[in-house]
Amino acid sequence: MSESLKVLVSDKLSHKGLQPLVDASGISVDICTGLSPEELVCRIPDYHALLVRSSTQVTADIIGAGKRLQAIGRAGTGVDNIDVEAATRAGVTVVNTPTGNTVAAAEHTIAMLMALARNVPQADRNVRAKEWERSAFIGTEVRGKALGIVGLGRIAQEVVQFALSLGMRVYAYDPFVSQEYASQRHVTLLSLDEMLPLVDFLTVHVPLTDATRNIIDAKRLKQLKQGARVLNVARGGIIDEDALADAIACGQIGGAALDVFETEPLPEDSPLRNDDRIILTPHLGASTVEAMDRVAEDVAVQVLDILQGRPALHAVNAPILPPTALNTVIPFIDLAERMGRFLRQMDEKGIKRLEITGHGPVTAFDMAYIVASAIRGVLSDIVEERVNLVNAELMARSRGIEIVQRKMPKHERYESMITLRLTSAGGTNSVLGTVLLDELKFVAVNDLWVEFPAAGNLLLASHTDRPGMIGKVGTLLGRSDVNISFMHVGRRAPRGESIMVLGTDERTPAKVLKKLASIQDIRWLKAVELREQ
Numbered sequence: 286m287s288e289s290l291k292v293l294v295s296d297k298l299s300h301k302g303l304q305p306l307v308d309a310s311g312i313s314v315d316i317c318t319g320l321s322p323e324e325l326v327c328r329i330p331d332y333h334a335l336l337v338r339s340s341t342q343v344t345a346d347i348i349g350a351g352k353r354l355q356a357i358g359r360a361g362t363g364v365d366n367i368d369v370e371a372a373t374r375a376g377v378t379v380v381n382t383p384t385g386n387t388v389a390a391a392e393h394t395i396a397m398l399m400a401l402a403r404n405v406p407q408a409d410r411n412v413r414a415k416e417w418e419r420s421a422f423i424g425t426e427v428r429g430k431a432l433g434i435v436g437l438g439r440i441a442q443e444v445v446q447f448a449l450s451l452g453m454r455v456y457a458y459d460p461f462v463s464q465e466y467a468s469q470r471h472v473t474l475l476s477l478d479e480m481l482p483l484v485d486f487l488t489v490h491v492p493l494t495d496a497t498r499n500i501i502d503a504k505r506l507k508q509l510k511q512g513a514r515v516l517n518v519a520r521g522g523i524i525d526e527d528a529l530a531d532a533i534a535c536g537q538i539g540g541a542a543l544d545v546f547e548t549e550p551l552p553e554d555s556p557l558r559n560d561d562r563i564i565l566t567p568h569l570g571a572s573t574v575e576a577m578d579r580v581a582e583d584v585a586v587q588v589l590d591i592l593q594g595r596p597a598l599h600a601v602n603a604p605i606l607p608p609t610a611l612n613t614v615i616p617f618i619d620l621a622e623r624m625g626r627f628l629r630q631m632d633e634k635g636i637k638r639l640e641i642t643g644h645g646p647v648t649a650f651d652m653a654y655i656v657a658s659a660i661r662g663v664l665s666d667i668v669e670e671r672v673n674l675v676n677a678e679l680m681a682r683s684r685g686i687e688i689v690q691r692k693m694p695k696h697e698r699y700e701s702m703i704t705l706r707l708t709s710a711g712g713t714n715s716v717l718g719t720v721l722l723d724e725l726k727f728v729a730v731n732d733l734w735v736e737f738p739a740a741g742n743l744l745l746a747s748h749t750d751r752p753g754m755i756g757k758v759g760t761l762l763g764r765s766d767v768n769i770s771f772m773h774v775g776r777r778a779p780r781g782e783s784i785m786v787l788g789t790d791e792r793t794p795a796k797v798l799k800k801l802a803s804i805q806d807i808r809w810l811k812a813v814e815l816r817e818q
Contacts (some may be wrong), residue, residue, distance in 0.1 A: 289313050290592050291353075293333055295320055296338035298360050302581020303336075309589055326350045334362065337367070339549075339568070345371035358584035359572060361386060362440075363520060365493055369602050376676040379601040380587040384439060385580035386571035391443030392569045394488055394518045395451075400564055401486075401514050402427050402618040407561050425485075427451035433484030435500065436491035436519070437462050437472065444488065445470055456480045481508040486516065493520035499640040503528035512539035516568045521546040530556035533563060544570050556614035556704050594619075594656055603657075603675045613701075614650050618658045621703055623725060623739045623815050624716050625662020628707040630813045635710035639663060639681065640689040642704040644696035656690050659705055701726065725752045733784040735775030742789045742815040749806040750776050750783040758785060765797045782808070 290433065294316040308315050320328065322344065329351040336358045337343060343357055348371045357367055359381040372379045400406055403424035411418055413608055432448045434441050437459040448455050449471055457467055458477040467474035467681070477500075481487070487509060488558055488720040491497045501515070509515075515538055517524050526547055532538040540562040549568060557563050571580065587597040595615065597603070621641070629636075641656050660677035664684075671679055696702050699719045706715040717729040718739060725739040737743070743761075748754055755774065762769060768790040776783035793801075793812045802810045 287454060290333045291315065292334040292336065292588065292592075293328065293332040293772075294318065294336045294426060295325060295341045296336070296360070297340075298336060298338065298584075299577045299581035299748070302360075302578045302583075303585050305582065305780050306585040307590055309593075312589070312592065318468050322347065329354065333359065334592060336584055336588065339363075339366055340643055341366065343367040343372075344361045348372050348375050351375075351377070351628075356380065356588045356597075358588045359417040360577075360580040360584045363492060364601050365520070372600045373675055376672060376680075378591050378597060378603050378675050379599045380584060380591070380599050382580040382583035382587075383599055385583045387439045387443055389573040389576035390440045390518055390570040391447060392573075393544060393566075394440070394444050394490075394516060394608065395447045397516050397518060397564060397701070398427065398432075398486055398488070398514075398545065398565070400543045401516065406564050408661050410561075411627065413421070427486070430454070430485040431456060431483055433457070433480045433487045435459075435487070435489040435523075436478070437467065437470075437474075438490060439482060441490035442470060442486075444474055444490065453486075456483055460562055477505070478508065481505060484513060487511065488516040489519050489523045489574065491519060491523060493522050498522050499525045501525065501529075502709070505533070506532040506538060513538060514539050514787075515541045516543070518540075518544040521549060526557060530560065530563070533560055542566075544568055547564040597641075600675075603654075613647060613655060616723070616725065617647050617701070617703060618654050620718045620725045620739060621655045621659040621705070622662035623702065624705040624718050624727070626665070626815060627662075627716050627739070627743075627813055628714050628726070629663045631714045631811055632707070632709050632711045634665065636684075636707060637710070638687040638706075639710040640691070640704075640706040640708075642691040642693060642706075643680050643702075644704065645699070646702040647701040647703070648692040648694070652690060652692070655703065656688065658701075660686075660688065663707065686696045695712070698734075730773075730784055730786070733775045733777065733782065735773050735786055737786045738788065739765065740815050741770070742792050743815065744787040744789055744793050744801075744811065745811045746785040746787075746801065746802075747808040747810075748783055748785060749808065750778075750780050752807050753786065754783075754804075754806060758787070758801060761800055761804070762787070762789070762793070762797070765794070767793055767797060 289717055289776040290312045292312060292314045295318060297318055325347050334356040338360050342601055343366060345368045348368060354377045357372055357377055357379045361368060362381055362383050364379060364381050367379055369379050421453050429452060431454045433456045437457045445455050455472045456475055457472045458475060458480050464474050529541055533541060542564040544566045545568055557758055590597050619667055621760040641659050643652050655689040657677040660681045661672045664672045678688060702717060702719045704717050706713060715731055716727055718727050726736055727739050728736045770790060772787045774785050792814055798810055798812055
């Protein structure tokens with residue numbers, strides 16, 4: 286009986302969203318929130334996957350302790366609470382859910398913008414204090430005003446649609462999009478220095494990186510119009526909080542609405558707490574029932590895919606396959622790994638170079654998964670570290686193995702095909718493979734065309750084509766009680782170099798191989814096992 290795969294959920298996630306994992310056969314889910322880092326280090330060795338939101342800090346120590354970890358799932362967009370580099374080195378796939386909270390975050394941005402424009406929280410406090418100072422809370426209309434957006438990703442595009450429907454003009458700064466892309470969304474694309482003096486409201490929608498940390502600093506705040514208002518529903522640290530508090534205190538900035546902070550929870554002594562013109566919410570951007578269900582389900586489905594050997598839709602540290610590529614590419618991912626295992630068993634003497642060539646329609650897609658899978662097949666049983674689709678190429682290069690990838694538009698024999706060529710101290714071996722009627726097939730070995738299933742126990746014999754060769758091999762195997770399930774033969778020319786491939790019910794014993802090798806005209810002999818992974 287195969288081992289049950291265990292998933293640990295260490296932050297509060299929607300139970301409804303987790304249902305795909307809970308219902309999956311062979312997978313157990315444990316929910317244990319509020320663990321200290323030390324407690325998590327002690328628990329994680331038993332688990333194959335870890336699911337978090339923003340509370341759990343997934344450090345290198347935790348990842349290092351997770352010897353069985355295959356996946357870390359973040360129910361949300363940012364992964365700044367996960368050491369992605371450490372996960373990559375350990376061969377752990379990190380996934381996030383960049384689309385699950387898009388609408389919620391955009392709606393919260395607009396809610397904050399309207400509250401900022403109309404002084405809603407301040408007026409609410411005034412009424413609750415049994416006062417009625419209407420003149421103190423005169424707001425401003427947003428129709429006709431200019432909204433500046435830093436970053437034009439998914440959430441920002443939703444914000445754009447809301448802002449346009451409110452009659453606002455929209456400017457954006459994003460060095461990674463084109464003018465045409467922005468124009469199609471009715472946005473004027475400018476440099477940051479050009480945009481800031483034009484806007485009445487400024488909102489940021491970028492991840493927190495070295496390039497974006499404090500991108501809105503004291504200097505940039507001074508470039509804004511007198512009385513402009515600033516919003517952040519993205520990540521704390523993008524706006525310099527001390528500089529923002531100073532700019533509001535001196536009247537340069539008219540107010541701010543912040544949902545995220547450099548330190549969370551917001552420290553009690555933060556200067557942001559001291560000014561009523563600053564609206565504060567406790568990281569509520571994704572906090573809707575719908576968004577929490579959606580991100581939990583998105584991350585659960587992706588982790589399930591990884592645990593069941595499929596590519597994840599939003600892998601942070603692995604190649605991403607678009608949905609249109611899945612049906613075409615996934616069979617070739619499995620095939621490439623089997624081809625790698627096949628060649629490794631053909632020759633294990635000091636691997637120097639692995640060349641992967643795609644032929645035909647399969648090359649229309651990113652072949653990164655196919656390349657990584659071939660490397661995994663070559664390395665998986667000869668290194669101590671776990672090798673998977675995340676760290677395969679890194680592992681190969683660290684061992685001095687040269688990786689070469691090529692694409693060819695077509696092949697004369699098969700519509701889509703992969704060629705794998707492995708060079709070692711012992712020479713070069715090659716295998717060609719394809720998918721025929723949903724079956725994985727090898728179609729050539731060392732440039733000798735011979736079609737056979739890419740599975741099971743295989744016996745390969747290179748020999749000189751002579752009458753009676755097949756009979757001699759079959760008779761010897763029969764006398765040795767080795768049952769043959771199939772036999773296929775290929776040759777370059779009559780009486781020339783030939784190859785015989787036999788499928789057997791069990792691996793051919795070494796003593797039988799020795800007898801077979803002694804048959805006259807046998808050039809070389811290999812027993813290969815391609816068991817299910």
